[in-house]
Amino acid sequence: MSPTLPCFTLDDKVCVVTGASQGLGQQILAAFCLSGGHGAVVDLSLDSAQKSIETINAEVKEKGLPPAKLHPYECNTADEQGVKKTWNQIVKDFGKVDVLCTNAGITGGVPAEDYDFNDWKGMLDVNVNGTFLFAKQAGQHMIEKHIKGSIIMVSSMSGVIVNRPQKQSAYNTSKAAVVQMMKSMASEWGEHGIRVNAISPGYIQTAANEGEEMEKLSKEWVKDIPLHRIAKPEEFRGTAVYMASDASSYLTGAQIVVDGGYTVW
Ligand SMILES: NC(=O)c1ccc[n+]([C@@H]2O[C@H](COP(=O)([O-])OP(=O)(O)OC[C@H]3O[C@@H](n4cnc5c(N)ncnc54)[C@H](O)[C@@H]3O)[C@@H](O)[C@H]2O)c1
Numbered sequence: 001m002s003p004t005l006p007c008f009t010l011d012d013k014v015c016v017v018t019g020a021s022q023g024l025g026q027q028i029l030a031a032f033c034l035s036g037g038h039g040a041v042v043d044l045s046l047d048s049a050q051k052s053i054e055t056i057n058a059e060v061k062e063k064g065l066p067p068a069k070l071h072p073y074e075c076n077t078a079d080e081q082g083v084k085k086t087w088n089q090i091v092k093d094f095g096k097v098d099v100l101c102t103n104a105g106i107t108g109g110v111p112a113e114d115y116d117f118n119d120w121k122g123m124l125d126v127n128v129n130g131t132f133l134f135a136k137q138a139g140q141h142m143i144e145k146h147i148k149g150s151i152i153m154v155s156s157m158s159g160v161i162v163n164r165p166q167k168q169s170a171y172n173t174s175k176a177a178v179v180q181m182m183k184s185m186a187s188e189w190g191e192h193g194i195r196v197n198a199i200s201p202g203y204i205q206t207a208a209n210e211g212e213e214m215e216k217l218s219k220e221w222v223k224d225i226p227l228h229r230i231a232k233p234e235e236f237r238g239t240a241v242y243m244a245s246d247a248s249s250y251l252t253g254a255q256i257v258v259d260g261g262y263t264v265w
């Protein structure tokens with residue numbers, strides 16, 4: 001491997017990533033493990049979390065790097081009791097947590113005038129409440145154990161702009177809320193040396209954007225993207241490692257929008 005700045009290392013850091021069975025979350029946890037970290041895969045199914053671990057381990061091995069310690073956890077991030085139980089188990093298994101990335105999220109939407117209230121609440125429950133529940137556990141743990149940790153919230157460019165042409169008011173609202181949550185927690189926990197930041201991606205080639213309808217939409221989306229393409233999930237690895245590591249030791253309360261330029265207009 002080529003040398004890089006030592007401050008980017010995550011040697012022996014324990015990293016929890018929610019929704020890490022696939023897509024962006026899997027790439028973020030893989031990046032942490034390739035940088036020396038260990039971690040927890042939190043997702044809705046134990047089976048998919050285990051498969052994700054196998055994929056990450058295979059890449060770490062292929063690159064000749066030291067093996068990462070990885071454990072799967074089945075947890076709905078919107079379930080308060082489930083989150084507490086999972087968090088306690090993670091701390092029992094690893095002894096501590098240095099990095100949390102709240103990535104689990106759902107997408108989709110219908111015109112606002114037709115939005116079923118239960119669907120609206122369901123979106124906010126996962127994207128906002130699920131983020132809060134995990135961040136709260138991490139904040140408590142890091143304060144109590146005097147860990148100068150890093151919390152990374154996955155928001156979206158949809159928290160900054162309104163996407164077109166698809167109508168997704170609940171999703172956009174949820175992602176804007178995540179940014180304010182991130183800033184609020186950064187302001188409260190800075191005195192403990194805990195940093196809280198957000199990655200706000202543009203369109204990524206993941207399962208969330210697959211299917212015939214999405215194919216059609218993506219032809220519209222690329223017209224507004226200066227780089228003229230949808231991102232690959234691995235293109236967020238660098239930003240995640242930067243935010244998790246000492247490379248970003250003075251960064252808190254910040255949102256990095258990684259969107260191929262979509263929000264320049
Ligand atoms: N794909 C994009 O274009 C895009 C753009 C901007 C932001 N994002 C955000 O990135 C994050 C990851 O998206 P992705 O594209 O990889 O999606 P994805 O659907 O491929 O993966 C999401 C993962 O989260 C898990 N998950 C969903 N709800 C959960 C819950 N309640 N509890 C635990 N796990 C849960 C899923 O099982 C899945 O493994 C989301 O927060 C999404 O909003 C995605």
Ligand SMILES: OC[C@@H](O)C(O)[C@H](O)CO
Pocket residue numbers: 107108156157158163201202203204208209
């Ligand atoms: O499927 C649409 C979503 O991926 C979403 O709009 C994304 O967050 C990009 O803004």
